Amino acid sequence: MRIAFAFAAALAFVPALAADGHAGHGSGHEGHDMGAMEDTSRFGAPGDAAKASRTVTVKATEIAYDVTSLEVKAGETILFVLENDGTQDHELGVGDAAFFEAHAKMMADMPGMIHAMPNMVGAKPGETAKFAWTFTKAGTFQFACSMPGHAALGMTGTISVK
Ligand SMILES: [Cu+2]
Structure with missing residues (x-):
């Protein structure tokens, strides 16, 4: 409970800082960040769940995933299922x-x-x-929870595409 309260307090504090940032800086930097996010072709493309070759279920708790590595064939579509068995919000993303x-x-x-x-x-x-996500390119990628601090605490894993 103590951790949850500190987390909520931190979130409540951030908007004031963000508002200052927007007033003081131009939008060029933000535009660059958004561009890096939108170009998902570096690691794949949205997949058709009906054509997924398998389902990978990842259970989230505080603060960990029960899966930490995954091997995928280039061209394979995976249906990712995030089961939140914890007491906080969690995310699962690939990139x-x-x-x-x-x-x-x-x-x-x-x-x-x-x-x-x-x-x-x-x-x-x-x-x-x-x-569902289709991994179109060989390489080493990752999956992670993007809630503040969670990836650093271990909510991340490796996706090896061959
Ligand atoms: Cu999380």
């Missing part, structure tokens, strides 16, 4: 380092925003959310 770096900045600027992205879902405690 590369640049995507998560840009998304973390956006989360700090706009706390409490609703995510409507093809490569990411969020779930409240006890809820389940899903999305």
